[in-house]
Amino acid sequence: MTLTLENITKTVGGETHIDDVSMTLEPGSFNVLLGRTLAGKTSLMRMMAGLEPPTSGRILVNDADVTGMAVQKRNVAMVYQQFINYPSMNVYDNIASPLKLQGVDKAEIEKRVRETAELMHIEHLLDRLPQELSGGQQQRTAMARAMVKDCTLLLLDEPLVNLDYKLREELREEIPNLLAKRDTIVVYATTEPMEALLLGGKCAVMHEGRVTQFGPTTEVYHNPAYVETGLIFSDPPINLLKAEVRDGALYLASGHQVSLSGHLADLGNGNYTVGVRANHLSVEQENAQCVAMQGQVELAEITGSETFVHVHFNDVSWVIQEEGVHNPRLGEATTFYLDPNRLFAYDADDRLVAAPPSEIQNGKAA
Amino acid sequence: MNKITNNKAWFLVLPVFFIVAISAIIPLMTVVNYSVQDIFDPQTRFFVGTEWFEQVLGDRRLHDALIRQIVYTMSVLLIEVPLGIAVALTLPRKGWGVSASMVLLALPLLIPWNVVGTIWQIFGRADIGLGGYVINMLGIDYNYSQNPMDAWVTVLVMDVWHWTSLIVLLCYAGLRSIPDAYYQAAKIDGASNWAVFRFIQLPKMQSVLVIGVLLRFMDSFMIYTEPFVLTGGGPGTATTFLSQFLVTIAVGQFDLGPAAAFSLIYFLIILLVCWVFYTVVMNAGKREEQ
Numbered sequence: 001m002t003l004t005l006e007n008i009t010k011t012v013g014g015e016t017h018i019d020d021v022s023m024t025l026e027p028g029s030f031n032v033l034l035g036r037t038l039a040g041k042t043s044l045m046r047m048m049a050g051l052e053p054p055t056s057g058r059i060l061v062n063d064a065d066v067t068g069m070a071v072q073k074r075n076v077a078m079v080y081q082q083f084i085n086y087p088s089m090n091v092y093d094n095i096a097s098p099l100k101l102q103g104v105d106k107a108e109i110e111k112r113v114r115e116t117a118e119l120m121h122i123e124h125l126l127d128r129l130p131q132e133l134s135g136g137q138q139q140r141t142a143m144a145r146a147m148v149k150d151c152t153l154l155l156l157d158e159p160l161v162n163l164d165y166k167l168r169e170e171l172r173e174e175i176p177n178l179l180a181k182r183d184t185i186v187v188y189a190t191t192e193p194m195e196a197l198l199l200g201g202k203c204a205v206m207h208e209g210r211v212t213q214f215g216p217t218t219e220v221y222h223n224p225a226y227v228e229t230g231l232i233f234s235d236p237p238i239n240l241l242k243a244e245v246r247d248g249a250l251y252l253a254s255g256h257q258v259s260l261s262g263h264l265a266d267l268g269n270g271n272y273t274v275g276v277r278a279n280h281l282s283v284e285q286e287n288a289q290c291v292a293m294q295g296q297v298e299l300a301e302i303t304g305s306e307t308f309v310h311v312h313f314n315d316v317s318w319v320i321q322e323e324g325v326h327n328p329r330l331g332e333a334t335t336f337y338l339d340p341n342r343l344f345a346y347d348a349d350d351r352l353v354a355a356p357p358s359e360i361q362n363g364k365a366a
Numbered sequence: 367m368n369k370i371t372n373n374k375a376w377f378l379v380l381p382v383f384f385i386v387a388i389s390a391i392i393p394l395m396t397v398v399n400y401s402v403q404d405i406f407d408p409q410t411r412f413f414v415g416t417e418w419f420e421q422v423l424g425d426r427r428l429h430d431a432l433i434r435q436i437v438y439t440m441s442v443l444l445i446e447v448p449l450g451i452a453v454a455l456t457l458p459r460k461g462w463g464v465s466a467s468m469v470l471l472a473l474p475l476l477i478p479w480n481v482v483g484t485i486w487q488i489f490g491r492a493d494i495g496l497g498g499y500v501i502n503m504l505g506i507d508y509n510y511s512q513n514p515m516d517a518w519v520t521v522l523v524m525d526v527w528h529w530t531s532l533i534v535l536l537c538y539a540g541l542r543s544i545p546d547a548y549y550q551a552a553k554i555d556g557a558s559n560w561a562v563f564r565f566i567q568l569p570k571m572q573s574v575l576v577i578g579v580l581l582r583f584m585d586s587f588m589i590y591t592e593p594f595v596l597t598g599g600g601p602g603t604a605t606t607f608l609s610q611f612l613v614t615i616a617v618g619q620f621d622l623g624p625a626a627a628f629s630l631i632y633f634l635i636i637l638l639v640c641w642v643f644y645t646v647v648m649n650a651g652k653r654e655e656q
Contacts, residue, residue, distance in 0.1 A: 051550055072556035080547040088569040098555045 001027055001062050001152045003048065003185055008057035010043055010209075017043045018054070019209040025185045030176060030201030032217060033189040035232060039206040041189040045155045048187060049076045061152075076153040077146035081161050083138035085130040091117070091141050092126040098149040116148040119178060136167035147178070154179070156188045160195070172198055193235045197221060205229045222358045227350040230275050236308060238275040238344070239318040245269050250340075254314045256291045258340040263354045267345060272353070275344040278308065278321040280361070282337050290337040297328045311336065394633075400626035418627035428628065430603065431611040435587065438522065438607060442586040443579060445526050450533025450578070455567070457538055471531040479528075483595025486524045490596075510597060514604030517597050521605050524592050529582060536578040540571035580643040587636060608632055 295311030
């Protein structure tokens, strides 16, 4: 089936939760809703499911209007951030519950429950109660319950948030495979850019109730259409700086001058905001075009194999992602290099006007 | 193996020991003292062994009071628990109605026992009480001071009026702690209201319900004030529950020996019941944790 949202708006008590959203979800597609907390991801999913009606706009399934149709008649399934299972039923009965309510016969239920449980690697836990399971196993049960009934729309609302790091990675890797062979439309909400990239498929970036961009995930990542999109779809958020084009060159607010070549060649005179991702900054000069910039070290976050150095200059804070573990002294002046070939340029209305070609974004050096 | 001993611990336990001794152990030992002796005055006392216990345990009046007590407590639980759950389910979940109903429900809980007794004693009177007058006007012959059944029912209604709110508040707290996502998930499955109650609300209320039942059991098992104010345990012995019976022996007849023996038996019954409930609660808690 194809799910189409037409100008969906939702206002609750005078507050706009969803603002004029239109999008089409293809059969069998994997769609990631990426946005910060309170961006409207859950509200949008609830309307896709039919748990609540939109204030205005239409929802179509294969061109048939289902806007007012009750959720029970829509054949949808939803997995939540909390681990939702019937507390007094064991895992088997939990997974079987949607089928029982549909009136599927016993032998068929048994077969499908065992198949799904095996897929989710919980076949050895069928006799247990939800309280006797770990968080990961509880969420696997909830997902099995959602997957067992061959729904046409599967909604996953930040399903991995409450799991610990290790379990999250494990399930995150499995999810696209588990759902690949199905004809179901999957919608997956998350706040994490990394998760969106790992899951692939298509990505809709949400900000303050609007879908600001919708397209193949990598394409959206390489061409974040608005400054906000860049901030949402980068971890750490993209580094920004005011700039101006005049006399055939780009002048950064920090006083540095960049020549207009490559993807920046077509920029006309005017004010811009330039952005650069943390992993595109370097402490080494990688080519002759690189601009040397100075700043004060504010903070250094060390993860396993990388160090995120926060530097302060001209009233802005930038984050530089360095390979390896470094321990720069706080307050110390440091020099880092900006490669103009990797700059995103946004116009005065915060719209993307120039993005580096994706080969350059993917490669470490230009 | 060398154990490190530190006698300072004894010193730290001492205050607790004193408080427990003064508040519980010494008074209890006084009762034990009375229960095994026949005391006429401080100088004239005889050790009687288990004689008082035998006398009390063989007393038909005690048997009757115990049966009356068990039937009463069971009735209280059978009415208050389902009623409390039902009321909790119908309470509003948001809006101004929440605080309004909370205040209304908390009101009976704030009223002292003897005041509750007095309220219903007057309310139930056929001549000047609104309730009693209306019931008699409807053609039902109602008089709690003469008809044992009427007195019994009045005490029961009094307790239901006084304490159902407690169960309601506990259940309401339990219901409020259920995330909205559970109801949504059930809705998506197409579960009926009964299934939502049976498989989501009831299991989620289990732990508060156990506490509610425990509190109501203990409290109703020790009921004294309401029947005392209403009819003083009458008419006849209709509302003479264990506490009334104990006071009749101890204060009315001044039989301190049998009264002390009976106090200990009464205490042991409540202790046993508490222990059983405590075990149940702890097991329920353990299952929750996993």
